[in-house]
Amino acid sequence: MGNLFKNAKRFLIKIGNVIKNIFWNIRRILNNYKRKISNFLDKKRLNPAGKFPGWAKALLYLSPALIVLAIFTFWPIINSFALVVYENYNMSNNTITGYTLFGNFIRVLTDESFIVPASHTASSAVINTLIIVFISVPISIFLALAISVALNSIKPLKSFFQTIYFLPYVTNTIAIGLVFAYMFKTDGGLVNEFLSFFGIQTDGLSWVESNAVYWRSMFVLIFYSIWASLAFKIMVFLTSIQGIDKQYYQAAAIDATPKGRIFSKITVPLISPMIFYITVTSVIGAFKIYNAIVALFGVTGAPPGVSYNLQSIVMYIYQFIDGSNAGNLSVAAAGSLILFAIILVLTIVQMQVSKKRVHY
Amino acid sequence: MELRLENLTKIFTNKNGQETKAVDSLDITIESGTLVGLLGPSGCGKSTTLFMIAGLVKPTTGKIFFGDDDVTKLAPEKRGIGLVFQNYALYPHMTVFKNILFPLENMDVPRDEAFERVKAMANLVGIGELLDRKPSQLSGGQQQRVAIARALVKKPRVLLLDEPLSNLDARLRLQMREEIKRIQRETGITTIFVTHDQEEAMSISDKMVVLDFGKEQQYDPPQDMYNSPDNLFVAKFLGNPPINSFEAEVKNKKLIINEKPFMQVNIPDGLYDVGMRPENFRVKEDGFQTTVKEIFHIGRDTMIHFDFNGKNVRALVDSESINDKQKTVNLTIKTERVYLFDKQTGKVVNHG
Numbered sequence: 001m002g003n004l005f006k007n008a009k010r011f012l013i014k015i016g017n018v019i020k021n022i023f024w025n026i027r028r029i030l031n032n033y034k035r036k037i038s039n040f041l042d043k044k045r046l047n048p049a050g051k052f053p054g055w056a057k058a059l060l061y062l063s064p065a066l067i068v069l070a071i072f073t074f075w076p077i078i079n080s081f082a083l084v085v086y087e088n089y090n091m092s093n094n095t096i097t098g099y100t101l102f103g104n105f106i107r108v109l110t111d112e113s114f115i116v117p118a119s120h121t122a123s124s125a126v127i128n129t130l131i132i133v134f135i136s137v138p139i140s141i142f143l144a145l146a147i148s149v150a151l152n153s154i155k156p157l158k159s160f161f162q163t164i165y166f167l168p169y170v171t172n173t174i175a176i177g178l179v180f181a182y183m184f185k186t187d188g189g190l191v192n193e194f195l196s197f198f199g200i201q202t203d204g205l206s207w208v209e210s211n212a213v214y215w216r217s218m219f220v221l222i223f224y225s226i227w228a229s230l231a232f233k234i235m236v237f238l239t240s241i242q243g244i245d246k247q248y249y250q251a252a253a254i255d256a257t258p259k260g261r262i263f264s265k266i267t268v269p270l271i272s273p274m275i276f277y278i279t280v281t282s283v284i285g286a287f288k289i290y291n292a293i294v295a296l297f298g299v300t301g302a303p304p305g306v307s308y309n310l311q312s313i314v315m316y317i318y319q320f321i322d323g324s325n326a327g328n329l330s331v332a333a334a335g336s337l338i339l340f341a342i343i344l345v346l347t348i349v350q351m352q353v354s355k356k357r358v359h360y
Numbered sequence: 361m362e363l364r365l366e367n368l369t370k371i372f373t374n375k376n377g378q379e380t381k382a383v384d385s386l387d388i389t390i391e392s393g394t395l396v397g398l399l400g401p402s403g404c405g406k407s408t409t410l411f412m413i414a415g416l417v418k419p420t421t422g423k424i425f426f427g428d429d430d431v432t433k434l435a436p437e438k439r440g441i442g443l444v445f446q447n448y449a450l451y452p453h454m455t456v457f458k459n460i461l462f463p464l465e466n467m468d469v470p471r472d473e474a475f476e477r478v479k480a481m482a483n484l485v486g487i488g489e490l491l492d493r494k495p496s497q498l499s500g501g502q503q504q505r506v507a508i509a510r511a512l513v514k515k516p517r518v519l520l521l522d523e524p525l526s527n528l529d530a531r532l533r534l535q536m537r538e539e540i541k542r543i544q545r546e547t548g549i550t551t552i553f554v555t556h557d558q559e560e561a562m563s564i565s566d567k568m569v570v571l572d573f574g575k576e577q578q579y580d581p582p583q584d585m586y587n588s589p590d591n592l593f594v595a596k597f598l599g600n601p602p603i604n605s606f607e608a609e610v611k612n613k614k615l616i617i618n619e620k621p622f623m624q625v626n627i628p629d630g631l632y633d634v635g636m637r638p639e640n641f642r643v644k645e646d647g648f649q650t651t652v653k654e655i656f657h658i659g660r661d662t663m664i665h666f667d668f669n670g671k672n673v674r675a676l677v678d679s680e681s682i683n684d685k686q687k688t689v690n691l692t693i694k695t696e697r698v699y700l701f702d703k704q705t706g707k708v709v710n711h712g
């Protein structure tokens with residue numbers, strides 16, 4: 001029996017070798033032809049490589065990606081520049097009443113609940129978004145760094161913990177949002193149960209349900225977006241920390257460097273390109289927050305019966321597409337361009353800062 | 361401070377359970393304030409030994425003592441050592457200045473004094489003009505000198521140098537060698553200097569350890585080791601051009617070479633490995649006659665090639681004592697400069 005198995009294995013290895021040999025020979029033959037063709041073309045001075053300039057070749061290879069980008073990214077961007085000059089655009093019958101240069105921008109900027117909170121509310125789309133960006137991004141980056149350093153230093157169960165921390169990344173955002181909403185339920189929610197365990201009065205302590213205070217629902221939203229974005233950051237940081245040459249830590253140990261200094265003077269600078277990349281992409285991502293709010297509070301962006309709204313900029317834009325003010329795509333385009341401008345400015349600022357702080 | 365290794369052993373085990381004995385039962389005492397050269401071929405366990413003394417690699421068995429303190433279990437940062445890594449390990453994101461300053465920042469050195477010490481040390485190793493550069497903007501030799509400065513600047517109790525001069529050109533190498541020796545003398549830091557260059561080790565060390573396959577071969581002052589090697593490995597490892605070695609028989613207390621008695625030896629009959637250094641031969645009328653195969657003139661000296669028991673043997677003699685046309689030449693060598701080694705153990709049998 002054992003012999004049979006051994007023979008079978010030997011046979012498979014042989015077959016494998018035969019196949020590898022075939023591929024090897026095919027490559028040799030093809031290379032030979034390639035050389036012959038290119039020699040022939042050289043002799044006749046027909047070699048296309050010499051005729052076409054470098055950029056033409058580059059364009060040819062890039063064309064598949066460029067075509068897809070053009071249809072789904074560049075065209076919509078150009079389109080939104082076109083849309084933004086229409087006055088009172090109506091999508092259903094495709095009519096406009098004229099053209100305007102800044103009208104749609106002014107409409108967005110002066111709109112109630114975009115920058116200035118509407119009279120009956122306590123917040124606006126821009127305020128909400130900025131709060132989320134400037135609280136959740138720094139906290140999540142710092143947490144992700146700390147967790148990756150900790151994960152990197154443990155030996156047993158390392159891959160187990162890595163998997164645990166990576167799970168949120170492969171879980172659906174809406175599903176996580178529902179779980180969060182359930183956890184923060186007023187009656188019998190995990191959080192309230194936990195708080196009352198410590199003797200805190202939680203009767204009617206509402207987080208995401210009716211009459212929740214603004215800061216409480218905002219807390220849940222920020223908590224949620226930090227948690228949902230942690231997995232990817234941890235993965236990126238952990239990978240880059242694992243890529244740091246061990247000898248720098250050995251040298252630091254020899255030089256009697258305290259743990260905190262090793263972190264701030266060696267680990268962080270050596271992965272600073274990754275931290276920069278994560279910062280830029282998370283700021284952009286946080287500005288575009290939408291799913292999380294819908295998952296926690298529904299399309300209205302507010303718990304029932306409250307006088308405020310947790311709407312983000314993107315939610316504000318969407319209301320002109322399929323929300324309460326559906327149809328006026330020009331205003332939506334103006335909102336998108338404003339969001340684009342904010343993100344552009346912030347990214348440029350970050351790049352300037354990074355010139356001093358990032359070590360490539 | 362005295363440094364003592366007791367039965368120090370390191371066995372690396374890889375994933376398939378294969379074991380490599382990188383360091384094998386080292387028993388060495390390094391006297392306080394001496395510079396010891398650790399010498400051996402590539403892969404013989406020099407770096408591993410150094411890393412165990414530094415605390416970066418845990419010994420499989422054995423103990424390490426600094427003075428009377430057992431430091432075997434002590435963390436590297438508590439040992440107060442300076443280490444120059446074989447591949448420098450300079451922090452790539454810091455300037456040369458910051459790199460050298462880094463160990464001082466971790467100690468309670470006043471800022472002014474720290475800056476002063478960094479500058480003095482940088483000038484000493486000749487990189488005073490490069491303080492603002494990043495390591496990637498330096499040549500290999502300059503990086504090596506930054507690494508030396510970083511190790512020395514904190515005035516360690518023990519200084520460990522892992523091939524610190526391997527990337528320097530010949531002139532700079534000589535200069536740095538003397539510089540290291542001078543600094544070591546002045547500061548009296550107990551120093552271990554790893555190298556695979558026997559000439560460098562001989563010129564810088566107070567004492568040398570020769571390692572092979574993780575085992576100590578000999579531990580002696582350089583000249584003693586050169587003049588009376590314990591075994592064939594050490595004899596072959598030291599000296600340039602290398603020692604001639606060939607097989608010869610001892611019959612009736614006579615060493616037989618080319619079927620003629622060569623000299624009287626006081627050891628039992630049998631087959632031995634014979635070692636003779638090229639520079640120990642002299643041309644003399646009443647010497648042993650050899651048939652010249654080739655003659656090379658190399659400056660002051662002349663190299664003669666001839667056969668001893670079928671092996672090519674080289675002799676380095678004074679150019680004056682020989683002319684090109686000679687077909688034979690008579691050579692002598694002092695009895696105590698002929699080394700006979702046991703064929704099995706490789707140990708020297710007519711010395712010590």
Ligand SMILES: Nc1ncnc2c1ncn2[C@@H]1O[C@H](COP(=O)(O)OP(=O)(O)OP(=O)(O)O)[C@@H](O)[C@H]1O
Pocket residue numbers: 372373374380381382400401402403404405406407408409446556
């Ligand atoms: N981490 C490790 N895992 C497994 N084997 C190792 C490890 N480090 C070193 N070795 C093995 O131990 C032996 C000694 O290595 P070491 O680096 O000490 O040699 P060395 O004398 O410093 O050589 P060189 O002169 O080339 O630097 C080698 O055979 C090497 O392959």
Ligand SMILES: [Mg+2]
Pocket residue numbers: 406407408446522
């Ligand atoms: Mg080494």
